Each structure stands twice: as structure tokens, then as C-alpha cells.
Amino acid sequence: MELPIQLLEELESVPGFSASDFTEAHRQVPPTSIRMHPLKAPVHYGENLDAVPWCNAGRYLPERPLFTVDPLLHGGAYYVQEASSMFLDYILRSVYPEPEGLRVLDLCAAPGGKSTLLASFLDERSLLISNEVIRNRAGILGENMTRWGYKNAWVCSNDPKDLGKMQGYFDLIVVDAPCSGSGLFRKDERAIAEWSPENVQLCAARQQRILHDVLPALKEGGCLIYATCSYSPEEDEQIMDFLAAQFPLESVPVTVQDDWGIVRVTSAIHGINGYRFFPHRLRGEGFFITVLRKASGETAMPLPKFKSVHARQMAVQIDRFLEQDSYLLLPAENNQFMAIPAGMEADYHYLKQFVYLRKTGITVGGPGPKEWIPEHDLALSVDLRKQLQTVELDLEQALLYLKKETFATPAGAVKGWNLVTYKGLGLGWIKVLDNRINNYLPKNWRIRMDIDWETIL
Ligand SMILES: C[S@@+](CC[C@H](N)C(=O)[O-])C[C@H]1O[C@@H](n2cnc3c(N)ncnc32)[C@H](O)[C@@H]1O
Structure with missing residues (x-):
């Protein structure tokens, strides 16, 4: 594996980098890791596997199995996720010791690694909106979120600008930005051929545009989590400085254990804290992440009044399938219905004004000529009744x-x-x-x- 020389030269000035160790790590097989579903993974699953230090549900596998033929993957018992990026879990637990009633946007969400992690982290009163602008990737995201099975995790497919119009609506925005991808060289050699300093510049400009477009949707006091799988400072530390210079954003440091091998960095101009992951220092791929808080700016607008479309008479049909906590049934396409948490109908009507919701809660099916025809989503829901x-x-x-x-x-x-x-x-x-x-x-x-x-x- 021939690594780009311009990248190696640029990284010489980055803390934690060592050209020889880094190059040697790229000759090794990348570790395989999964993150277990807290409600779906069978009891004792993963007991004999090494834990990912910064994520309770993360496990390393001794070798890469043929995942396609494991029914547990199809049922959503776990998600195959690169270990470094599971650090999002540690950040969330540090910043929100009690995550209650948060409105969260995962802006660049396909195929769903961060979104499934977020869905498991949030409480039932929180709402997760997973967005993916590229239509066919949004389809894959929808499937993965369906497997994960939460009715408070919805999917849309929009340009960041559309989401930016929801002034001050979100408490937390996660931007796992499209990037030059150097952090994944070891897993995907083709990324090396696509890498160039010009592409790094293009990616940095796109990252700035995306952040600029979406930030009005973050409420005052809310947090932005920005991440890439690029080693290039133009896409990492320099973006932190861009954020601190252009917006009222301040650094939110988190404490990390020294023996984890994560490198703490600060941006050159504004001293924002970030966290770098190198494959020669830990069991994971290249990754970068930072958290900032919006000190001032937009506050959430009150949600507009709406006419409820809850199909009360249909709920009787669904009660035998779903645990009877509180859900609402809203009409969907093709004479079907979807279950969302009670109390979130106002959000549904509000969001619909701005974005194309591809998946809203759990599609539960619809009335057939003789009986209720259950939809596949319903079989994968975490709220499915045990006595079925x-x-x-x-x-x-x-x-x-x-x-x-x-x-x-x-x-x-x-x-x-x-x-x-x-x-x-x-x-x-x-x-x-x-x-x-x-x-x-x-x-x-x-x-x-x-x-x-x-x-x-
Ligand atoms: C690094 S990937 C996201 C990975 C995902 N968060 C996960 O953990 O599975 C970046 C995503 O951004 C999307 N993207 C590309 N261009 C974009 C743009 N201009 N605005 C927003 N998202 C974009 C890509 O399609 C891709 O799905």
C-alpha cells in the first residue's frame, strides 16, 4: 500500500503522528468491530469478545465473518462499525449525562453508523432526525434505521440548506462530513487513488458550506459535533477555527483516558479542542471529532398549531402488535399507517413544512380486505409485543x-x-x-x- 507522500509530509507537524509507525500500521489487517443493539442483541452476546474502550456496546471480533449470512445482523442485533467512530458514544455520555427530550439532527447520516448509535443513546422523549442528501444512500439509511427499530428516529433526504431553515429547532447537530477519506485507506485502498491535495481543498470548502447552511438550525446553548475520517488539518483543526471565527461557537472539551491512545489537539487560532485517532496508536481507523457549544443565537420557535391526523379508530388494530406505551398512528402512503411517539405530532407537522420525511416512526401496515396486514418495519420494532x-x-x-x-x-x-x-x-x-x-x-x-x-x- 503506497501512501500519498504529500499527506505523509503534511502530517509530520500533526501531534501523535509518526510516519514509520503510521506506514507500518497500514500493512496490518484492520480490526473488525461491531456495536451491539442494547435492546436486541441476545443475552450474553459478545461476552467473550474484547470491548472497545470508549463505547460500552462496542466489541472487536477476532476475524471478519461473512456478515451477510448472519440473521442477527438482518434483525438489527448489531451494527458493523469501525471502532474509532464509536467514540461518538463517549462524547455523548460526557456532554449529556442525562439525555432527556433532545431534538437531534444527524445531517450526513448514511449508511447509519452514527444514527443507530444516537438512537440507542437517546431517551424515549428525544427525537432523532437522520438526513442523507443523496437519494439512494437515504434508502440504505432508511433500511438500517428500520432494523434498529425506534419510533423516535425518523429519516429525511434534504439539502443542509433546507434543514437550516428550522431556526433554533435542534439541541444537537452531528455533522459527520463528507471528506477526502484518508482515515479509511487501510480498509479501502481505492481511496488512495482518489486522494489528492486538490480534493482535500474541495472537501474543506464543501464542509464549510454544509456547516454554514445548517448552523441556523442549532439553538442557543445547543451542541455541534463535527467529525471526519480525514487526517488532513484543512478538514479538521482548520474547520474548528473556521467555526469559532464565523459563529458564536465555543469549545466543549471532554476528558479522555491516556491509555486509549487518542490524541488531543487544539486548533491553532481559537484553541478549540479536538480528538484524533491514528491506526498506529489504537485499534481503529483514522478519525477526527470535536464538540462546540453555541453560546448565543437562534432560539426555538414555538411549534405552530396543527389539526391532529391521529387515526384513533385504527389504534385498536395495532394494540395487539405494539406495547401499549403511548403512540400515535398517522396516515402514510398506500393506505398504511405509521406509529410515532405520543407528543411528537406537532414536530411531525412542523418538520413536514421543511423536509421530505422518508421514514416517520414505524410503518405498522394497514387494513386489508379481511384483516390488518402488518408491515416489515413492525417486525423489527423494539416496541413489538412479546406475546405475539x-x-x-x-x-x-x-x-x-x-x-x-x-x-x-x-x-x-x-x-x-x-x-x-x-x-x-x-x-x-x-x-x-x-x-x-x-x-x-x-x-x-x-x-x-x-x-x-x-x-x-
Ligand atoms: C462520512 S459519510 C457519513 C457516514 C455516516 N454518518 C455513518 O456514520 O454511517 C458522509 C455523508 O455525507 C453525504 N454528503 C455528500 N455530500 C453532501 C452534502 N453536500 N451535504 C450533506 N451531506 C453530503 C454523503 O452522501 C455521505 O453519506
Whole structure:
């Protein structure tokens, strides 16, 4: 792996860098890590695995498995995430010891690593808006958020400017910015060929534009978390100085343990604190992150009055599927309904004025000619009732289900709708008829890969 010489030269002046150690680290296989779902990962899962020091739910795997053929991944028991970027979890716990009722924006959210982490961190009264401007990437983000299963985590697909119009609405904005990607060289060699000093400049200019466009949406006293997977100071320390110079933002330092190997840096002009991750100093890839607080500026506008569209009469149908904490049912496309937390309808009506909401809470399905037809989202919801008609699948059946193939009626299945589970984790719905089953996995969710059954079973 031939690393760009201009990058190595520039990094000579960056604290914690060592050209020889850095180059040597790029000859090593990158560690594989996952972050477990606090409510979905089976009990004792990950017990024998090394923990990621800065993230309670993070674990290193001894080697990279073929994740596609693990039904637990499809059911949302864990998310495959690079370990350094899990430091967001530590920052959140440091800045918000009690995260209550926060409105949070993850601006550059696909494929969903930071958003799934945020969703697990926030309390039920908080609302997470995950945005991804690129349409097809927003689709992948939607799938990953559906697997994670929270009704207070919504997805939109907009330009940062649209979100910036929601003056002072958010308590926290996370900008995991598109960048030149040098931090991921070890995982993706193609990124080396795409790297150039000119591209670093282009990325820095785009980062400034994105931040400038979205910052009006951060309320006074709210926090901005900015991160990249680039080593270039133009995209890291110099962006911190740009932020401090252009906006009323001040540094929020966090305490880190020395033995974690994270490098604390401060920006040259305004002394803002940031945290750098180098692969020769810790078990993770290149990453940079900083937190700033908005000292003054926009305050949230009161939410406008709205006419409720809660479908009260439909709720009766859903009560048998969802735990009866408080949710509202709103009409969705194709005669379906979506469940959102009670108390968030005003936010829904407000947000709709500014953004295209692709996913609002949990799509629960809709009334069919004879009965309620449950939607796939519902099977993956963390609020799904424990007492539902459920049938446990073995590995072969689970993989056939996830390939959207048919298989013999599993033992324990009853006529009608059954939730299929693997190791107790909901994967989706089947409908059992007299002499066969119908597999209700959405077509675009299916595993397309040919499975080598002999090695897997
Ligand atoms: C570093 S990735 C985000 C990774 C994600 N936060 C995660 O943890 O899984 C940056 C994202 O920014 C998006 N992006 C690209 N150009 C953008 C722009 N002009 N404004 C906002 N987002 C943009 C990319 O499509 C990409 O999904």
C-alpha cells in the first residue's frame, strides 16, 4: 500500500503522528468491530469478545465473518462499525449525562453508523432526525434505521440548506462530513487513488458550506459535533477555527483516558479542542471529532398549531402488535399507517413544512380486505409485543426466509400471521396457509448472494 507522500509530509507537524509507525500500521489487517443493539442483541452476546474502550456496546471480533449470512445482523442485533467512530458514544455520555427530550439532527447520516448509535443513546422523549442528501444512500439509511427499530428516529433526504431553515429547532447537530477519506485507506485502498491535495481543498470548502447552511438550525446553548475520517488539518483543526471565527461557537472539551491512545489537539487560532485517532496508536481507523457549544443565537420557535391526523379508530388494530406505551398512528402512503411517539405530532407537522420525511416512526401496515396486514418495519420494532404469535427458525430456515424463498411450514407455526424469529430476534412475517407459507420479506431486502450451504450449516 503506497501512501500519498504529500499527506505523509503534511502530517509530520500533526501531534501523535509518526510516519514509520503510521506506514507500518497500514500493512496490518484492520480490526473488525461491531456495536451491539442494547435492546436486541441476545443475552450474553459478545461476552467473550474484547470491548472497545470508549463505547460500552462496542466489541472487536477476532476475524471478519461473512456478515451477510448472519440473521442477527438482518434483525438489527448489531451494527458493523469501525471502532474509532464509536467514540461518538463517549462524547455523548460526557456532554449529556442525562439525555432527556433532545431534538437531534444527524445531517450526513448514511449508511447509519452514527444514527443507530444516537438512537440507542437517546431517551424515549428525544427525537432523532437522520438526513442523507443523496437519494439512494437515504434508502440504505432508511433500511438500517428500520432494523434498529425506534419510533423516535425518523429519516429525511434534504439539502443542509433546507434543514437550516428550522431556526433554533435542534439541541444537537452531528455533522459527520463528507471528506477526502484518508482515515479509511487501510480498509479501502481505492481511496488512495482518489486522494489528492486538490480534493482535500474541495472537501474543506464543501464542509464549510454544509456547516454554514445548517448552523441556523442549532439553538442557543445547543451542541455541534463535527467529525471526519480525514487526517488532513484543512478538514479538521482548520474547520474548528473556521467555526469559532464565523459563529458564536465555543469549545466543549471532554476528558479522555491516556491509555486509549487518542490524541488531543487544539486548533491553532481559537484553541478549540479536538480528538484524533491514528491506526498506529489504537485499534481503529483514522478519525477526527470535536464538540462546540453555541453560546448565543437562534432560539426555538414555538411549534405552530396543527389539526391532529391521529387515526384513533385504527389504534385498536395495532394494540395487539405494539406495547401499549403511548403512540400515535398517522396516515402514510398506500393506505398504511405509521406509529410515532405520543407528543411528537406537532414536530411531525412542523418538520413536514421543511423536509421530505422518508421514514416517520414505524410503518405498522394497514387494513386489508379481511384483516390488518402488518408491515416489515413492525417486525423489527423494539416496541413489538412479546406475546405475539411467534415461530423460531433454525439457521437454514432463517437464511431461506432472508433470501425470500419458501420452506416447509416450521414447527410451532399456526395458521395466519406469524412473526419469525432467530435466536429470539424478530426477522419478519410469514403467513401460514393450509399447505404452505407465504414469505412477507420485502423483495428489496432479500439476500441476493448465493449461499454456500455446506460451509455455513
Ligand atoms: C462520512 S459519510 C457519513 C457516514 C455516516 N454518518 C455513518 O456514520 O454511517 C458522509 C455523508 O455525507 C453525504 N454528503 C455528500 N455530500 C453532501 C452534502 N453536500 N451535504 C450533506 N451531506 C453530503 C454523503 O452522501 C455521505 O453519506
